[in-house]
Structures are given as C-alpha cells and as structure tokens.
Amino acid sequence: MGDLSLRILTGFVLAIGLVAGLPGVSAQESVKLDGYAEWKRGGELVVDGQRVRTDAATKWKGRHTGVETVPLGDEVRVTGTRQDDGSVLARQIDVRPNSANALFEADVLAGTAELEAAWLRDKLAFEPRDGGQIAKIGEVADSGPKVERVRRLVARLAPPYVPREKLRVYVIENKEWNAMAMGNGAIWVFSGIMDDMPDDQLAVVVGHELAHYTHEHSRRQARRGIWTQIGGLAAILGAEAIGNDAVRASVQIGAALSLSALNAGYGRDLEDQADRVGLRYAYEAGFPVADAPGVWQRFLEKYGQEDRVTNFFFSDHSRASTRRRNLEREIAQNYRR
Numbered sequence: 001m002g003d004l005s006l007r008i009l010t011g012f013v014l015a016i017g018l019v020a021g022l023p024g025v026s027a028q029e030s031v032k033l034d035g036y037a038e039w040k041r042g043g044e045l046v047v048d049g050q051r052v053r054t055d056a057a058t059k060w061k062g063r064h065t066g067v068e069t070v071p072l073g074d075e076v077r078v079t080g081t082r083q084d085d086g087s088v089l090a091r092q093i094d095v096r097p098n099s100a101n102a103l104f105e106a107d108v109l110a111g112t113a114e115l116e117a118a119w120l121r122d123k124l125a126f127e128p129r130d131g132g133q134i135a136k137i138g139e140v141a142d143s144g145p146k147v148e149r150v151r152r153l154v155a156r157l158a159p160p161y162v163p164r165e166k167l168r169v170y171v172i173e174n175k176e177w178n179a180m181a182m183g184n185g186a187i188w189v190f191s192g193i194m195d196d197m198p199d200d201q202l203a204v205v206v207g208h209e210l211a212h213y214t215h216e217h218s219r220r221q222a223r224r225g226i227w228t229q230i231g232g233l234a235a236i237l238g239a240e241a242i243g244n245d246a247v248r249a250s251v252q253i254g255a256a257l258s259l260s261a262l263n264a265g266y267g268r269d270l271e272d273q274a275d276r277v278g279l280r281y282a283y284e285a286g287f288p289v290a291d292a293p294g295v296w297q298r299f300l301e302k303y304g305q306e307d308r309v310t311n312f313f314f315s316d317h318s319r320a321s322t323r324r325r326n327l328e329r330e331i332a333q334n335y336r337r
C-alpha cells in the first residue's frame with residue numbers, strides 16, 4: 001500500500017461520522033464533564049452542553065479561580081452534582097488551554113487534509129479499497145445552492161470562539177442520510193438528508209457534526225485506538241524515538257484497524273457528547289430544540305435500530321431510540337426554563 005493510500009486510509013478512518021445521549025441523570029446525581037468552555041452567561045459556564053455553576057466550595061485547578069477569567073475555547077473538566085434546576089454545581093473544575101500539540105493532532109490534520117484534497121481533486125468522495133480500487137460515495141459540490149444552505153447553517157451553529165475560516169463545507173450527492181466532520185474542519189453533508197429534512201432538523205445533524213470538530217473527537221478517538229492496539233504510552237514514544245517511517249506507519253495502521261474494529265461502547269460516549277453539544281449549538285443559534293428528538297424518531301423510522309446504517313463509515317452511534325430519549329432528557333435539564 002503506497003504512502004498516499006495509507007494516509008488516505010488513516011484520514012478516512014479518523015474522520016468521524018454522524019450524530020448520539022446521556023445516561024440517566026437525576027437531581028443530585030454525580031456528573032463528570034470533559035469539554036470546552038463554550039459560552040459564559042450569568043456567571044454560568046456552558047461545558048459539554050451543560051450549564052455549570054460554581055460556588056465558594058468549588059475547588060479550582062489550574063490558573064483560574066473564577067468563571068470570569070476562563071477563556072472561551074479552553075478545555076474544561078468538571079466533577080459536580082446535578083441540581084434540581086438541571087445545572088451542574090462544580091465540586092472541582094480544571095481549566096487548561098487547548099494545546100495545539102496534543103498527541104495525534106498532527107496525524108489527524110495531515111490524514112484528513114490528504115483525504116479532503118483527494119476527494120476535491122476529481123470532485124468525488126470515495127472509499128479506498130484494497131489494490132488501489134475505490135468505492136464511490138458520491139460527487140462532491142463545493143459551491144451552489146446546497147452548499148450555501150449548509151454554509152449558512154454552519155455559520156449560525158458554530159460557537160463564537162470558532163474562527164469561521166477554519167470550517168469548509170461540502171455536499172456529497174448521495175441519497176442516504178449522513179454527514180461527517182473531519183478533524184481538519186471539513187464538513188460533508190449528504191444531499192439525501194438535505195432533501196428530506198427542513199433546516200430545523202438539519203441543524204441538529206449539522207450541530208452534531210460541528211461538535212465532533214470542536215471537541216476534537218478525531219484525535220481523542222485516535223488516541224484511544226492506539227491504546228487499544230498497542231497498549232500504552234511507552235510503545236508510542238518508542239515508535240517516535242525510532243524515527244522509522246515504517247514503524248510510524250504501523251502505528252497509524254494500528255489506529256485505523258482498531259478504529260474500524262470498534263463496536264458499541266468504544267466511541268459511543270463521543271457520539272453522545274456530540275448529541276448533547278450539537279443540541280446546545282442548535283439552541284444557541286435559535287432553532288426550536290423541542291423538536292430535536294423527532295430527528296431521531298425519523299432516523300428510527302427510516303433505518304430502524306441499526307447502529308451501523310446511520311453511521312458514516314466506521315463510527316459508532318447509540319441506537320436511535322436511545323438517542324431520542326437522551327435528547328428528551330437534555331431538553332428537560334437544560335432548555336426548559
């Protein structure tokens with residue numbers, strides 16, 4: 001397999017697909033959040049789609065001691081308890097700058113940039129197959145009314161701290177319901193879901209994809225894949241230290257294989273987070289989120305409970321019915337005030 005096809009495969013695998021929920025949460029339940037500071041409002045911080053409050057007893061880790069100084073876009077980890085009003089009261093909050101040198105960030109960017117360029121070269125989205133063969137996914141449009149429609153949605157949905165020039169929008173001619181965000185900011189939406197869904201519903205799907213991008217799910221998932229495959233930091237550091245392209249390539253292949261072999265449980269928490277955060281994006285953009293669970297109802301009716309049918313390639317999603325219930329709980333906790 002040539003280097004290009006390897007990198008395409010890697011980029012392909014690292015690109016994460018469509019939309020997913022939150023386990024049962026009741027008041028006073030313990031909650032852990034791992035996300036980013038996305039909005040500040042009335043002394044609350046929005047993290048992982050949740051409204052996070054602090055009080056005098058909150059323990060601050062890192063260099064901040066109050067919500068006021070936390071920069072939007074910083075990584076935030078919270079442990080706290082769910083309050084009766086649906087917000088999360090932080091017992092401990094850890095804020096750190098979003099590092100551009102995180103493990104696998106460069107691999108994700110290089111691999112996805114390679115795949116994006118390959119798809120744009122002939123305006124054709126395809127899946128690499130053995131022996132240099134390809135499986136056609138659909139023709140790619142980078143301009144025109146459909147692209148403009150998605151572009152308008154993306155501009156509305158992306159949180160303010162995300163530079164709009166980092167996001168590139170494409171439409172793939174394919175009648176299935178699907179969409180994908182690459183780790184490098186390329187957003188791909190199938191024409192099928194655009195034809196069948198009004199903007200209010202498409203916003204939930206595009207919001208989900210944006211959350212994959214803003215929450216760096218490609219690199220997080222790649223990191224987990226490596227852990228699974230070769231079992232530890234030492235092996236990775238060893239590969240880097242050797243400086244051997246073949247070894248590094250095997251690490252990438254390892255990531256690819258383990259990602260593709262994933263099944264329920266591995267990527268589901270990231271999919272669920274993308275659902276929570278994507279719902280927040282739709283809400284903040286002014287879309288009527290009360291109808292968001294209906295999007296999953298529609299997926300359920302079209303595709304049944306199949307996990308894989310609604311996925312883009314290898315990614316894992318919660319079952320459509322679970323996702324619908326999760327969104328209903330999210331709305332009850334966060335958007336009914």
Ligand SMILES: [Zn+2]
Binds near residue numbers: 016019208212271274
């Ligand atoms: Zn997804």
